[in-house]
Amino acid sequence: MFRKGLTKTESITINRNNKSISISTQMDSLIPPSKISNLTQGMFVDAVSDNFDERIKQKIFHAELVMDSAKVSAEMKTYKKIPVIAEFIDSDGKDILHGTIESNYHRGK
Incomplete structure (x- = not known):
C-alpha cells in the first residue's frame, strides 16, 4: 500500500x-x-497526500499515541451500561436468536 x-x-x-x-x-x-x-499498541504508520498548492515534503510517517492511563480509567468509570432492548434467551437459558430470526424471516414471506 x-x-x-x-x-x-x-x-x-x-x-x-x-x-x-x-x-x-x-x-x-x-x-x-x-x-x-x-x-x-498505540503506534501507527500512515501516508498523507498533499494539494497542488500545498506540498508536503514528508508524506509517510510513523507515530505513537500517548495515552494518560489515569484519565482513561477515570473516564471509563463514568460509562453507563447500554440497556438491553431485546433479549434472545428463553426461560431455560437457551439462546433463541437464530430461531427468532428464522421465524420472522419466514413470516415476512
Missing part, C-alpha cells in the same frame, strides 16, 4: 590481492512490512 523508493546499497569485498566495491540500487518499500508488523 505504501509507495516504494529507490534505495542505494554499497558493499565492499576485501581479500589479500584486491578490494572491490559494488554499488546497486533497487526499489524498496519506504515502510518495510517488518516495521509495521513490529509496532506496539
Whole structure:
C-alpha cells in the first residue's frame, strides 16, 4: 500500500590481492512490512497526500499515541451500561436468536 523508493546499497569485498566495491540500487518499500508488523499498541504508520498548492515534503510517517492511563480509567468509570432492548434467551437459558430470526424471516414471506 505504501509507495516504494529507490534505495542505494554499497558493499565492499576485501581479500589479500584486491578490494572491490559494488554499488546497486533497487526499489524498496519506504515502510518495510517488518516495521509495521513490529509496532506496539498505540503506534501507527500512515501516508498523507498533499494539494497542488500545498506540498508536503514528508508524506509517510510513523507515530505513537500517548495515552494518560489515569484519565482513561477515570473516564471509563463514568460509562453507563447500554440497556438491553431485546433479549434472545428463553426461560431455560437457551439462546433463541437464530430461531427468532428464522421465524420472522419466514413470516415476512
